[in-house]
Amino acid sequence: MFSYIINKIFYGLLTLFGVVTVIFFLFNILPGDPARMMLDQREDSEQLENIRKKYGFDQSISTQYLYYLNDLSPVSIHSKRPDNYTYLSKDKYAYTSLFSTNNKELVLKYPYLRKSFQKNDKDVSEIISETMPNTAILAVSAITIAIIIGVFFGVISALYKDTFFDRIISIISTLGMSVPSFFSAILFAWLFGFVLHKYTNLNMTGSLYEVDDFGEEIYIQWKNLLLPSIVLGIRPLAVVIQLTRNSLLEVLNQDYIRTARAKGLSTFKVIKTHALKNSLNPVVTAISGWFASMLAGAVFVEYIFNWNGLGKEIVNALNSLDLPVIMGSVLIIASMFILINILVDVIYGLLDPRIRLK
Numbered sequence: 001m002f003s004y005i006i007n008k009i010f011y012g013l014l015t016l017f018g019v020v021t022v023i024f025f026l027f028n029i030l031p032g033d034p035a036r037m038m039l040d041q042r043e044d045s046e047q048l049e050n051i052r053k054k055y056g057f058d059q060s061i062s063t064q065y066l067y068y069l070n071d072l073s074p075v076s077i078h079s080k081r082p083d084n085y086t087y088l089s090k091d092k093y094a095y096t097s098l099f100s101t102n103n104k105e106l107v108l109k110y111p112y113l114r115k116s117f118q119k120n121d122k123d124v125s126e127i128i129s130e131t132m133p134n135t136a137i138l139a140v141s142a143i144t145i146a147i148i149i150g151v152f153f154g155v156i157s158a159l160y161k162d163t164f165f166d167r168i169i170s171i172i173s174t175l176g177m178s179v180p181s182f183f184s185a186i187l188f189a190w191l192f193g194f195v196l197h198k199y200t201n202l203n204m205t206g207s208l209y210e211v212d213d214f215g216e217e218i219y220i221q222w223k224n225l226l227l228p229s230i231v232l233g234i235r236p237l238a239v240v241i242q243l244t245r246n247s248l249l250e251v252l253n254q255d256y257i258r259t260a261r262a263k264g265l266s267t268f269k270v271i272k273t274h275a276l277k278n279s280l281n282p283v284v285t286a287i288s289g290w291f292a293s294m295l296a297g298a299v300f301v302e303y304i305f306n307w308n309g310l311g312k313e314i315v316n317a318l319n320s321l322d323l324p325v326i327m328g329s330v331l332i333i334a335s336m337f338i339l340i341n342i343l344v345d346v347i348y349g350l351l352d353p354r355i356r357l358k
Contacts, residue, residue, distance in 0.1 A: 012338045019334040056085035071112040113328035124328035135309035139294030142233035154244025176238030182300035205306035228305040236290040247279035288344040292337045
């Protein structure tokens, strides 16, 4: 099992390296001067030149790429010269020195995602750390709704195959998969946040943390979580229903299930003890993909409900061409996909040893 995990981590790191390379060259071939994006268009040439030198924009693309890899790497080489981009500074990031020469130093540090062009040189990692918890709370809430309700209705649909209940559940799940998230978000916000507001007491927009009318106290507004989490959970809910139903129907036709029933076990115990566990592999795969997408930032849902998460931050960065924020966010998203896929593969290996052997 250990070698299986190491193998998955190795290929995950290779994938991450490819993502880093694509991200860098994709955003560095865009037209426009990054130095001018950081400063006002009316700034003089001397200020622009200082910015280019400070951030390494005056170097060739290949050198900038090496700078970028050096910034992201937890073990990196840095210069001791203050006029060099790779100069070590405690203001830039905390580090631990591993090896030192007259001009260079090998250090251990956190990955450096650089600074925002638009938010007064604010660290990208700080921006992401402020918005990511909101997205994580929204994603966990949405996927929890999808799992609990989806598995329940999937089991009901399988047990009552080809009945009225099965047809109604199938219609609802098909509709849930067909309707785009942005349309569902607009519909739910308008219906429950505006038309039925006096009954639901829900707002059309709002984030988890809000400021009181005097601008002094920040408080948690849990009711603002309800609508976006339901909307975000609709599509994975529909997928979970269909996968649970189809997988459970296949498992229920196996010989060992018939043997369990012949022993006199109740339908509930057969489902709970034997059938459900063995039918959840495709559900785990689907949930992992959806959960990674949600953590990556439910862009439309967050933007429509004005939820201060990573998805909304990406939209704002795209509007203002804040390249470091976009690049850092995409890199975090890719890392999440890779990490979750590794975890899912490990879970598969634990559930089914044949996967490890393959």
